[in-house]
Structures are given as C-alpha cells and as structure tokens.
Amino acid sequence: MLEKQTDPTSPMHWRGDMQADYMYTNGVAGDRFFRHLMEKDTFLATKCKKCGKVLFPARLYCEDCFQEISESDWLEVPATGTVRVFTVATINAHGKKMEEPKIIALIDIDKTDGALLGIIKTKDLKRDFCGVKVKAVFKPKEKREGTLKDILYFEEKI
Numbered sequence: 789m790l791e792k793q794t795d796p797t798s799p800m801h802w803r804g805d806m807q808a809d810y811m812y813t814n815g816v817a818g819d820r821f822f823r824h825l826m827e828k829d830t831f832l833a834t835k836c837k838k839c840g841k842v843l844f845p846a847r848l849y850c851e852d853c854f855q856e857i858s859e860s861d862w863l864e865v866p867a868t869g870t871v872r873v874f875t876v877a878t879i880n881a882h883g884k885k886m887e888e889p890k891i892i893a894l895i896d897i898d899k900t901d902g903a904l905l906g907i908i909k910t911k912d913l914k915r916d917f918c919g920v921k922v923k924a925v926f927k928p929k930e931k932r933e934g935t936l937k938d939i940l941y942f943e944e945k946i
C-alpha cells in the first residue's frame with residue numbers, strides 16, 4: 789500500500805477492503821465565516837476595496853478582480869435577504885416522496901453581492917416566493933456546530 793506509483797501506464801490495484809479517510813477544510817475565510825455563525829445571528833462577508841463587490845460567503849480574494857482581502861475588509865451583514873428563485877421539492881435525495889414538501893430557495897443576502905441556498909418554512913406551498921424578504925432562523929447557540937445546518941430555515945421577514 790505504501791508503494792509509490794511512478795509509471796502511469798501501469799496502474800496498481802488491490803483486492804479487498806480499503807479504508808479511505810477524507811478531510812475537507814473550509815479554508816481560512818470559510819473557517820472564520822462558520823466560527824462567526826456559531827456565536828452570532830448575522831453573517832460575515834468581505835468587501836473588495838478595488839471593485840467594491842461584497843463577497844458572500846466571505847472570501848480572501850475577490851473572485852472578479854483578484855484583489856486580496858485584508859483584515860479591514862471584513863464586515864458583518866444581517867442574516868436577511870430576498871428570494872431570487874425557488875422550487876418546491878417533493879422528492880428527497882434518495883428518490884422517495886417526502887412527507888412534507890420543502891421550499892428550497894436561492895436567497896440574495898442583504899448588503900452583499902452573494903446568495904445562499906436555504907429552506908423557507910411556510911404552510912403556503914402554492915405561493916410565489918420570488919422577491920419575498922426573508923430572515924434566517926438559527927439553532928440555539930449552544931447547539932450550533934459551525935456549519936450551514938446551524939441555519940434551521942428562513943422565514944418571511946415581517
């Protein structure tokens with residue numbers, strides 16, 4: 789198993805089981821974004837000082853002009869937004885019909901140029917949610933784990 793593969797025309801193979809461990813990191817900006825999410829009911833974004841774009845979720849480089857983001861370019865934004873598009877999901881990821889359909893929406897986050905996918909909690913599944921203002925509802929702080937699952941759902945902002 790520890791042999792080094794040096795000839796790409798002669799692939800190695802193994803018989804039997806092989807354990808594979810994966811570790812995915814959020815990166816420096818993602819880590820800071822999720823640590824913030826554990827403690828606050830707001831989001832973190834970064835603002836590009838060259839082109840003015842507010843990157844959400846926060847990033848260390850502007851994806852448009854490649855400007856490096858510095859410490860002073862981080863900002864807290866409200867956990868609110870506007871539904872850009874949505875769909876009513878009736879079948880889960882395993883192909884089974886869900887007991888209760890879910891509204892899954894792409895939400896433009898306020899004061900940023902970014903968006904987030906979220907679930908909208910509602911009883912009215914026939915409604916047009918495009919353009920509706922929503923706010924995030926978080927888990928209680930003591931139950932948060934620093935992932936997007938800390939956002940339970942979005943609900944209409946009244």
Ligand SMILES: [Zn+2]
Pocket residue numbers: 836837838839840841850851852853854855
């Ligand atoms: Zn930029």
